[in-house]
Amino acid sequence: MSRPDLLDPNVFASTYTGGFRYPYVRGRALGGTTAINALVQMWGHRDDWNSWSATHGLTGWNWRSVSAEIERLGLPSHVPVASEIGPVTSAVLAAARELGASECRHQAETLDGAGAVALSLVGGRRADAFGLFVTPRVLEDSGRMIVHAGAAVAEIVIEADRATGVVVGADAFTVDGVVLAAGTVWSPILLRRSGISRAGIGRNLKDHPAISLWLGLRDGFAFTASNLEVAGLVVASSTDDADINLLPVDPNQLVVAVTKVSSVGHVTEVDGTAEVVLGTLETHDDATRMLAALRLAADVCASREFTNVVETVSIDAKGTPLSTLLAHDDETIISYVRRLPGAYSHAVGTCRMGLDSDAEAVVDATGAVFGVDGLWVADASVFPDIPRAATQVPVMAVAGRIAHGIAERLR
Numbered sequence: 001m002s003r004p005d006l007l008d009p010n011v012f013a014s015t016y017t018g019g020f021r022y023p024y025v026r027g028r029a030l031g032g033t034t035a036i037n038a039l040v041q042m043w044g045h046r047d048d049w050n051s052w053s054a055t056h057g058l059t060g061w062n063w064r065s066v067s068a069e070i071e072r073l074g075l076p077s078h079v080p081v082a083s084e085i086g087p088v089t090s091a092v093l094a095a096a097r098e099l100g101a102s103e104c105r106h107q108a109e110t111l112d113g114a115g116a117v118a119l120s121l122v123g124g125r126r127a128d129a130f131g132l133f134v135t136p137r138v139l140e141d142s143g144r145m146i147v148h149a150g151a152a153v154a155e156i157v158i159e160a161d162r163a164t165g166v167v168v169g170a171d172a173f174t175v176d177g178v179v180l181a182a183g184t185v186w187s188p189i190l191l192r193r194s195g196i197s198r199a200g201i202g203r204n205l206k207d208h209p210a211i212s213l214w215l216g217l218r219d220g221f222a223f224t225a226s227n228l229e230v231a232g233l234v235v236a237s238s239t240d241d242a243d244i245n246l247l248p249v250d251p252n253q254l255v256v257a258v259t260k261v262s263s264v265g266h267v268t269e270v271d272g273t274a275e276v277v278l279g280t281l282e283t284h285d286d287a288t289r290m291l292a293a294l295r296l297a298a299d300v301c302a303s304r305e306f307t308n309v310v311e312t313v314s315i316d317a318k319g320t321p322l323s324t325l326l327a328h329d330d331e332t333i334i335s336y337v338r339r340l341p342g343a344y345s346h347a348v349g350t351c352r353m354g355l356d357s358d359a360e361a362v363v364d365a366t367g368a369v370f371g372v373d374g375l376w377v378a379d380a381s382v383f384p385d386i387p388r389a390a391t392q393v394p395v396m397a398v399a400g401r402i403a404h405g406i407a408e409r410l411r
């Protein structure tokens with residue numbers, strides 16, 4: 001899935017403060033993390049988008065406006081056909097249907113069910129954000145847009161509460177405005193480095209907690225190079241709609257994830273390194289959902305369709321069976337999962353959007369940073385809550401709406 005040369009070596013995570021520290025995958029490339037991600041396209045649950053206005057007071061942000069933006073983006077997508085889907089993915093989907101899951105493509109306002117996922121592919125090649133949105137404009141606007149690949153912004157220059165420049169290495173560039181899109185990990189760090197002190201910066205981080213199950217395939221079955229990296233997904237409900245995902249990934253793993261999350265974490269900078277604390281499964285709701293997700297995975301793994309293809313299902317590379325973990329009491333299971341390095345890598349929320357009266361909010365409904373003129377944030381960090389979905393399409397939609405707002409203002 002990931003090319004090591006495109007990964008950011010300066011980002012680490014632990015699931016709780018003082019917990020095991022491990023590299024937290026982020027793309028460092030043109031196109032950001034879309035240059036290395038698993039390509040899955042989901043739009044997010046209708047209720048998640050409606051909560052932006054209903055719960056967070058963000059006028060204009062709801063399922064209607066965001067889905068219209070996604071339609072407008074016209075993203076290319078490829079829905080794998082049966083012959084492209086590998087035996088493990090097919091077995092997971094068939095097993096879920098055997099257990100009563102409906103057929104679902106996961107690109108609609110409601111998501112529960114099992115089915116092939118749409119992938120960001122054009123002609124079999126990755127369609128990343130740079131190729132989709134920047135390259136065409138570079139070609140059209142030749143001479144007006146300059147891309148400095150490989151240049152890391154050290155800080156934004158703020159003078160008299162206005163963004164007037166960016167510092168890159170030894171150079172300082174004077175600018176009329178700054179749209180920050182460094183992602184959930186680095187955008188808050190850059191705001192802090194630039195002297196902005198809004199309380200919520202770096203806080204309210206949410207990611208989808210996840211655990212990978214290791215699959216021992218029967219003789220004659222394998223993920224093969226011709227299978228798409230990720231082709232099928234099971235979305236199910238425990239205490240809420242669409243709050244569980246089962247996602248088969250190469251090599252031989254089944255990711256079990258919780259997608260409706262109330263635990264929060266944070267990110268800080270220590271000597272140039274980003275340190276993420278995820279806060280994994282800290283709330284009772286999240287723990288309950290993870291237990292339900294693991295039990296659903298066990299049911300899928302015990303089904304006839306699945307056992308025809310997969311011989312063993314383990315919780316670690318040593319081969320400890322999933323059933324051994326599930327034989328323990330709930331508290332032991334959750335404390336085991338919390339100690340593992342695991343998340344779906346969909347972090348959001350560290351510069352969250354909200355009303356000025358909300359001390360935790362960092363940007364307003366247009367993406368503008370409170371208290372600083374000419375500075376916007378347009379990436380996953382502005383999400384006031386995590387959607388029950390993979391995040392790349394939601395991020396593109398949010399960034400698209402923020403970009404329109406800025407363009408309107410400048411007109």
Ligand SMILES: Cc1cc2nc3c(=O)[nH]c(=O)nc-3n(C[C@H](O)[C@H](O)[C@H](O)COP(=O)(O)OP(=O)(O)OC[C@H]3O[C@@H](n4cnc5c(N)ncnc54)[C@H](O)[C@@H]3O)c2cc1C
Nearest residue numbers: 028032033037038039040153182183345379380390391392
């Ligand atoms: C392993 C993995 C798999 C994933 N799979 C999927 C999937 O299948 N489907 C899906 O929908 N989502 C997936 N995601 C999540 C999705 O890719 C992200 O939510 C999305 O890319 C976030 O977009 P962003 O613009 O907020 O940040 P990013 O995409 O992370 O982009 C931030 C960019 O800013 C750059 N940057 C940071 N600091 C600086 C600086 N100081 N100066 C200059 N540039 C800087 C970074 O290098 C990066 O290029 C996955 C994520 C990971 C990690």
